[in-house]
Amino acid sequence: MQVYEAPLRDMKFVLHELHTDDGFGNLEALAEFTPDLVDAVLEEAAKVAQEVLLPLNRSGDIEGCTLENGVVRTPKGFKEAYDMFREGGWCALASDPEWGGQGLPEALNKLTEEMICSSNLSFSLYPGLTHGATTAIEGYASDELKQAYLPKMVEGTWSGTMCLTEPHCGTDLGMLRTRAVPQSDDSYKISGAKIFISAGEHDLTENIIHLVLARLPDAPEGVKGISLFLVPKYLPNEDGTPGPSNGVSVAAIEHKMGLKASATCQLNFDDSIGWLVGKPNKGMEAMFKMMNTERVSVGIQGLGVGEAAYQSAVWYAKERVQGRSLSGVKNPGGPADPIIVHPDVRRMLMTARAYNEGSRAVGAWVSRALDAEKHAADPAVKARAEDFIALMTPVVKALFTDCGYESANLAVQVYGGHGYIAESGVEQFVRDARIAMIYEGTNGIQALDLVGRKMPAHAGRYLRSFFHPVSDFIEANKADETFGKMIEGLEKAFGALQLSTGTIAQKGMKDPEEAGAAATDYLRLLGLVAMGYTFAKAALIAKARLDEGTEDTAFYTAKIGTARFFFDRLLPQATAAFLAIKSGKASMMALDVDMF
Template sequence: MQVYEAPLRDMAFVLNELHADDGFGDLEALSEFTPDLTGAILEEAAKVAQEVLLPLNRSGDMEGCTLENGVVRTPKGFKEAYDMFREGGWCALASDPEWGGQGLPEAVNKLTEEMICSANLSFSLYPGLTHGATTAIEGYASDELKQAYLPKMVSGEWSGTMCLTEPHCGTDLGMLRTKAVPQDDGSYKLTGAKIFISAGEHDLTQNIVHLVLARMPDAPPGVKGISLFLVPKYLPKDDGTPGAANGVSVQAIEHKMGLKASATCQLNFEDSVGWLVGKPHKGMEAMFTMMNTERVSVGIQGLGVGEAAYQSAVWYAKDRVQGRSLSGVKNPDGPADPIIVHPDVRRMLMTMRAYNEGSRAIGAWVARALDAERHSTDPEVKARAQDFIALMTPVVKALFTDLGHEAAHLAVQVYGGHGYIAESGVEQFARDARIAMIYEGTNGIQALDLVGRKMPAHMGRYLRSFFHPVAAFVEANKEDADFGKMIEGLEKAFGALQLSTGTIAQKGMKDPEEAAAAATDYLRLIGLVAMGYTFAKAALIARGKLAEGAEDAAFYKAKITTARFFFDRLLPQATAAFLAIKSGKASMMELEADAF
């Protein structure tokens, strides 16, 4: 059974309590968004997620999208849900008021995204991709294009996509072949084929605005010759309404493992009229603005699925009776005890819970940095926020999606045989979660970005935005009478991270394969340390609230218990990651290709 109730109390905690000392808050531009106001917004978002989107999740998965005469139909109920979503202003939540947005903090927007992803991951892609597209257009397009497209995209009347991948190339975009031929009026005509285009065609909006990577005739080879173009499905008429078709057609929709209610399309562009976004041959710069926004959002997708899987598993573990507790009967009036009494079931539930809470805490921290980057008037704060975002974006994308996938599979395991059949609904979480580890750059690519670009950038400057607050926290709290053991665990894991950083830097300078071989373990290690830091902070805050006699004492007690579980059972993975990094590339690269 798919069960979901938005974790509003934990969301309020990470939004208003946990990160109050991170230096990214107190932004004058966002001063109107008080805890009362943001709390009310999140409560309304929870209603939409629980009452409108969740009931469509399983039915949408079973029905899927269909292609009829060149038109993609979304599952029953999706159009009505999208119209309600758009009319309620949810598409415009974090967008700039200049274009009709509500200008909410990203810290609130990301929590709203989590709820939508928990309730219905397929649905989330339609407005989510549009928000990413508007970011690229706002940052790089001409004023004329902004005026023509942003208001309708921000409102959700029109949607957006990003068209990168082609049949012969995936991550290596330097191989793409789509052509853009300049026209006398300043426009371009694009011809080519794109695959794996999420929300590439559907019946939810009046128009779809594609951001397409292509090459001009004089383009240099490789990624340095890629330009970005805005190509609408329908050319707008003078009054701004959709007009003539623009040569964009659907060749097919992909039949996927999961996300079946999200239309993933093969698109053909045949002399499609488009306009340059940004500078010629600088399309990757503009596209990465969208991709980096989407990578954080994809991380939130992993968290969203992980939370829904956890809650569904908890419901089942309390409802399903089987066996007796090893410490004595807990349900004497029944034939057996609920399976939540069994230690191994508790292990799985606590693992899911800890990973979800840890991811939510890190996500809120990064979202606050996104707000500071955009709104802070202090150059030092803005620069530190930029460094932190650059460092943590690949971590959020890869770590959260890895852990969301793990949570989905643990949920299936809690259900046992009932989890493996479709009727339970939890096998959908396992299928849906899998793609998040792949799109927007596979998690292996994220790890390479972390060690190959982010770690050495500016002589390690990005790392300092994370290392400094962790080191200061450890130094200030390692003698704590209650949580000294916890802080000691964090200190050891942080030490392993520092040693690993030095090892990779030293070996990587001589042999790039050494850094690449360590990349995935290094990303997991920095993610574990980040979680440990946020859990230790959370435990200290919870202790203080309990001492003050907080009304919701149960919440704070559970926070401390979950933190202890993380330090006891999950953070020790840091030692394994360190040892794997230290071992080097030899055993990984030694076997000849023909021997595989």
């Protein structure tokens, strides 16, 4: 059974208590968003997620999207839900007020995204991609294009996509073949084929605005010769209403493992009229503006599915009776005890819970940096936020989606045979979660980005934005009477991270394959240390609240318990990651290709 209740108490904790000392808060530009206002928004978002989107999740998965005469139809109820979502202003939540947005903090927006992803991941892609597209347009398009397209997109009346992948090239975009031919009126004719285009065609909005990577006739080879173009499905009339078709057609919709209610399309552009976004041959810069926004959001997708899977598993573990507790009968009136009494079931539930809470805490930290990057008045704070975001974006994308997928699999395991059966609904979480580890750059690519670009950048400057606060926290709290052992565990993991950084830097300079071989383990190690840091902080805060006599004893007691589980059972993965990194590439690359 798919069960979900928004974890509002933990969301309020990471917003209002956990990160108050990170230096990214107290932004004058966001002063109007008081805790009471933020909490009210969260509570309303929870109602939308639970009452409108969750009931459509399984039915949308069963029905899927259909292609009829070149038109994609979303599942029953999606159009009505989207209209309600748009009319409620949810599409415009974090967008700039200049274009009709509400300008809410990203720290709040990302928690709202989590709720939407938990309740209906397929639905989340439609407004989520539009928000990413508006980010690229706002950052790089001409004022004329902004005026013509951003108000409708921010409102949600028009939606957006990103069109990168082609049948012969995925991550290696230097091989793309889509062409853009200049016209006399400063427009371009775009021709080519794109695949795997999420929300590429659907019936939710009046128009769809495609951001398309293509090559100009005189473009250099490789990624240095790629430009970005805005290509609407319908050319707008002078009054802004959708006009004639613009030569964008759907060749097919993909039949996928999961996300069946999200229309993933093969698109053909046949002399479609488009306009340049940014400078010629500089399209990758603008597209990465969108992709970096989306990569953090994809990480939140992993968290969202992980939370829904965890809650569904908890419900089942309390309801399903099987066997007797090893410590004595707990349900004397029944034929067996609920399976939640068994240690191995607790192991699975606590693992998912800890990954979710750790991801939410780290995600909130990064989201606060996103707000500081945009709104901080102090240039030093803004610069530190930019460094931290650059470092942590691949970690958020890869670690959160890895953990979300693991949590979904654990939910199926808790259900046992019933989890493998479609009627339970939990196998959908596994299928939906799997793609988040692949799109917007595979998790392996995220790891390579971390060790190949972010780690060495500016002589390690990005790393300092993370290393310094962790080091300062350890030094200030390792003598704590209650949590000294916990801080000691964090110190050891942090030491492993520092040693691994030096090892990769030294070996990678001589042999790039050494850095590549260590990349995935290094990302996991850095992410575990980040989670450990936030859990240790959370435990200290929780104890202080309990000592003050808070009435919310259950929440803070559980927070300490989850932190202890993380340090006892999950943070030891840091040692394994360090040993794997230290072993180098030798055994990984030993076999000749023809031996495989």
